Amino acid sequence: MSEFANNGPSKAFVLKSASSPLSTANSLNSKIVLSTASFEVWRTYIYELCGIYFQDNKKYLLESRLLKRINYLKLNSFEEYLKFLKFNPQARSERRYLYEAITINETFFFRNQPQLDALTSKIFSETIEAKRKLGQKKIRIWSAASSSGEEAYSVAMVITDMVKPKYPDMEFEIVGTDINEDVLERAKNGVYKEYAIRNTPAFFLKKYFTVDGMNYIIDPKLKNMVKFSFLNLYDDIKMRSMTYFDIVFCANVLIYFDTKSKIKVVSHLYNSLNRGGYLFIGYAETLHGISKAFKLESFPKTISYKKE
Numbered sequence: 001m002s003e004f005a006n007n008g009p010s011k012a013f014v015l016k017s018a019s020s021p022l023s024t025a026n027s028l029n030s031k032i033v034l035s036t037a038s039f040e041v042w043r044t045y046i047y048e049l050c051g052i053y054f055q056d057n058k059k060y061l062l063e064s065r066l067l068k069r070i071n072y073l074k075l076n077s078f079e080e081y082l083k084f085l086k087f088n089p090q091a092r093s094e095r096r097y098l099y100e101a102i103t104i105n106e107t108f109f110f111r112n113q114p115q116l117d118a119l120t121s122k123i124f125s126e127t128i129e130a131k132r133k134l135g136q137k138k139i140r141i142w143s144a145a146s147s148s149g150e151e152a153y154s155v156a157m158v159i160t161d162m163v164k165p166k167y168p169d170m171e172f173e174i175v176g177t178d179i180n181e182d183v184l185e186r187a188k189n190g191v192y193k194e195y196a197i198r199n200t201p202a203f204f205l206k207k208y209f210t211v212d213g214m215n216y217i218i219d220p221k222l223k224n225m226v227k228f229s230f231l232n233l234y235d236d237i238k239m240r241s242m243t244y245f246d247i248v249f250c251a252n253v254l255i256y257f258d259t260k261s262k263i264k265v266v267s268h269l270y271n272s273l274n275r276g277g278y279l280f281i282g283y284a285e286t287l288h289g290i291s292k293a294f295k296l297e298s299f300p301k302t303i304s305y306k307k308e
């Protein structure tokens with residue numbers, strides 16, 4: 001029985017039991033097809049919810065991912081699932097699974113070493129000096145679109161090992177946010193597989209992980225340094241509450257947005273930074289044509305976007 005049946009679905013969305021002939025049809029994925037017209041409606045719906053824009057060549061990807069939810073809920077069509085999300089009172093909880101179905105969460109520790117080097121070679125010392133002049137002690141770092149936490153924990157390792165010993169009076173607050181609650185739970189658990197640690201320098205691996213069978217468990221000290229929570233980068237109200245950050249990472253997520261949503265999200269990220277703060281995006285991403293507000297600053301093998 002589905003979770004919606006447990007919650008008592010509305011009359012319009014009575015879900016079929018596993019033994020119904022319709023559910024047998026549902027299990028044959030080929031019977032349920034995402035038509036071109038339905039794809040248009042779906043991509044507009046998803047875009048308006050979270051800024052992710054499915055290009056024409058991603059129709060089959062969207063179809064196969066949504067189909068898993070449709071089958072699970074024992075619904076009969078893409079249209080029925082969309083109606084459920086739009087009009088059913090239980091749709092708020094289903095939205096979680098929609099986000100889990102449509103997001104790509106690829107990440108790993110030390111994915112962007114040059115960015116971490118930029119932090120340790122210049123950005124932390126510069127930021128700390130500026131803070132001290134203001135009589136402040138706290139540096140705030142945000143991993144926006146953190147996925148399962150590897151980026152945020154990589155920063156926490158570098159701080160603990162290379163920054164904190166030099167500046168013991170300073171405090172470091174790291175926040176990780178994502179729209180996918182499943183990956184956020186994994187981030188909070190801090191248990192990883194070999195795939196996630198494959199790029200981790202041996203020194204950090206030895207120092208900050210405990211190996212238990214196939215699992216790599218992150219040091220609880222690092223877990224205490226990072227707070228993870230749900231945040232939709234496309235939610236204007238919530239984004240306005242993300243303020244006073246010194247360093248923001250928003251890597252490998254803008255690629256899923258179109259130009260209009262990139263402009264909107266980047267303008268929120270700009271506002272979230274303190275003056276003198278830095279934004280980092282992914283290797284393959286650029287703010288060219290998206291924002292002129294930042295000053296580009298070059299570091300070996302990477303660039304950052306500075307709010308002057």
Ligand SMILES: C[S@@+](CC[C@H](N)C(=O)[O-])C[C@H]1O[C@@H](n2cnc3c(N)ncnc32)[C@H](O)[C@@H]1O
Pocket residue numbers: 050051052103104105106107108111144145146147148151177178179180183231232233234250251252253256282
């Ligand atoms: C490919 S991962 C990147 C993870 C990490 N930043 C990195 O570079 O390794 C992209 C993440 O963006 C998240 N995401 C996509 N759309 C989002 C949105 N509108 N708000 C917040 N997070 C979003 C996805 O759930 C996913 O975890």
